[in-house]
Amino acid sequence: MHTLSIYGARQGLLSGKFSSVELTRCFLDRIRKFIDLNAFITICEEQAMKSARKSDEKLAANDGIGELEGIPFAIKDLFLTKGIRTTAGSKMLHNFIPPFESTVSQKLLDAGAVFLGKTNMDEFAMGSANITSHYGSVINPWSSGDKKLVPGGSSGGSAAAVAGHLCIAATGSDTGGSIRQPAAFSGIVGLKPTYGRCSRYGMVAFASSLDQAGPITKTVRDAAIFLKVISGYDEKDSTSSHSPVPDFESFAGKSAKGLRIGVPKEYHIDGMSSEIEDAWRKGVDIMRDAGAEIFEISLPHSKYALPTYYIIAPAEASANLARYDGVRYGFRAEGAKSLDEMYEKTRGEGFGEEVRRRILIGTYVLSAGYFDAYYMKALKVQKLIKKDFDDAFAYVDLILTPTTPTSAFAFGEEPTDPVTMYMNDVLTVTANMAGLPGISVPICVDKLNRPLGLQFLAPRFREDLLIQGGYVLEQNSNFPTLKEII
């Protein structure tokens, strides 16, 4: 039962093969059993069972059944959940119980989803290995033997929970790759929608112009079902889009014949392993065999995306995180004798090292005398990156690249300097910089049995193409899905 997809679970529930209570119980038991993965920060057992019973009543009465009725989900601890503690992986919010629900989680609740709990994440979504959480690191369910692998980040808890079958699907958020990169590391599907496709209301903000919520699922079809539920304009988010929401699921199974797929030459980056190159080639072959046309394309400003990202994202973060001052909610340090001291102690003790680093970077690049050289220049480069994609999408429908330059690394083998760590995002940040949708689909495992993923990028609001291409890739990759945690 635990390996069910949304699609499979929905069929089982609708046909009465099992109840939501049984399904929910199964996952709650697994969460307890594999508690060492540390995928969850908060488990909502009581509430989950209550909502499962409610779903069962609806299913029995065949009345008001939502699209996700009775299906157990996990929610990244960055989405505010009314009455359920929401920490964003930080000590700063260790005691924060939101008085309102995020739009994305509300849409899931309205569709009948059952919330199992809140998943672990890098603090304030800043990280690529889920090792910056105040609540401890998350372990990748693909780990075997003594070597524990990181799940990727920042949505590492959600990725581990989905890959380890501790839930059927989970929400993630992607600012520079935080959905796609952990999905690739964990052998599952992660979809970052177009900026503005899903409301950001009630998501703890990291970098407002880049943040986007999205599905982390076991299959491409599930990502399509999930995405449709959480998409749409929200009057509470002025940056959300009125763009119509198609029935994404109907694109799962659509032939790749005639699809024009671009392979950007700049994504063959220095130091990328041959296994990644092989995986990429495999993906290209699959698509070609399925009838797609393949083109080599150029995205000439790609190499500037990562450094530019690490100016814009921290700049916005430095302002977004200013509200955590100990005055109104969350952590407040003891013993301060003045307002300034209260700020210093609260923010010094409440934020972890990586968050403090990025606040400092952001503050620096916005400071008088540096603003033009860093921030303004970064905005100009961002325009060039967008233009690269606009030019490319005039010729191709989709772009296919590896999701990450390496497979998941083991604890203790992670890069020690932050800049090398930031390289994890080098292939994913471009989509955020350009506001484009992207999907990571597992393609194969490397010789250490660690999953590798490929990503499709599409023009703005063309997630339908991601589903179409991603489904073809998934169906033909023979990826050895993880059945059980060892």
Added chain:
Amino acid sequence: MKYVETSTGKWEVVIGLEVHAQIISNSKLFSSASTKFGSAPNENVSFVDAAFPGVLPVINSFCIDQAIKTGLGLNGNINLVSYFDRKNYFYADLPQGYQISQYKHPIVSGGYIEIENEDGEIRRINLERIHIEQDAGKSIHDQSPTKSYIDLNRSGIALMEIVTKPDMRSADEVTRFVKKLRSILRYLKTCDGNMDEGSMRADVNVSIHRPGTEFGTRAEIKNVNSIKFIASAIGFEIDRQIDILESGGVVDQETRLFEPSTGKTHMMRSKEDAQDYRYFPEPDLPPLVLEQCRIDEIRSTIPELPDAKAARLQRELDLPHYDASLISSEMETANYYEAALSHLPFGDNEAAKMLSNWMLGELFSYLNKDGKAIADCNISPKDLAELVVLIRREVISGKIAKEVLKLMWDSGKSASVTVEENGLRQITSVSDIEKCLVGILEEHPDKVAEYKSGKEKLFGFFIGQAMKKMQGKANPQVLNDTLKRLFEK
């Protein structure tokens, strides 16, 4: 051009203002919380105003309309695209840790207000810009020896910052400018201008220099909240800067605070300590894009403003400039006058002038004495107009009218009711007056003889006696004419 003269020569003063005007709106700039003044602390606070995690600002389009209206009313250019920025600083009553404001691309560019100097000179004070921003909350430090309290009711309320060019040259000009600005904003109903409630406050930039030389270094006096204080602060600042320069020092570019209890300004922070606000574009809000038709529609709702009104009153009613500008200077006064005017015979410009005299003279002195606003006056415009009509129709004399107005002020009754109830109707009947006069002449044969022998001053004596007998109600003209006629006989 006026200068400040000292023993060392002339100084020219240069003043510019940044006026923060609270936009009249039921809800805040980015949230639906109420803007009601005087609510219990933290009563009007939404999750947005308290900057909870995950909240997002949503523009209140009414506030934008109000800013557009203000821009049009102040002769500015409305920018079809403007942007919001974040102004970053930490303070306990600034929940977000930044203020959402407009930095490089404000909603309004340019504009001007014309003021009339004491010598009648018209001076145009140019505006640099008007931008929209959110207010901060309030820190309360005097409730506990060890704690500070925060009231976020004001947090997120919409403000317009109206920035002038450095076009003013004296405290008097600034006073006139602020009064005129406040009057226009009240006409527009975009800011109530209540400085004591904090709805309008100003940062004042003052510098001095020798005429013909470059502008001096300015000091900025922050957050002055009454017109009187603005004038005192400028006066103090001019003296301070003159003292520094004349004793060979240099004025530092610094931020100062005005202390009302001493009438002095003191340093708040020096240029070296100036905050770096790290402005950058607000990523939670798309650019503010306006359609021309929206601007045109708002333009059509702009009422006649004081200058136009004064000009029209002068033109149409032949009112003197002084009357017309005084009537127009406050919307309530103008409304009262025009409401009263509608009850006077159309085209009767003499009546219009009489109405102006009665309103600006007698009525205003009663209002001032009782400290009442004209809007709260219990003599309605219609009643005042009726008083004028009664004078015009010679039902009462001007002298009696003063008594009638006093009775009306006390009782709230109409002019005609007051006249009838108190028997104050004027006696205009020639035969009644003649009868009275004949009686008086008969009572004073000696005085009559003296008059006839050339002591013409006694004419007034007979008039006075008659008036006394008729309780002052005799029509003075008829009385005069009749007496003359009797003597001629």
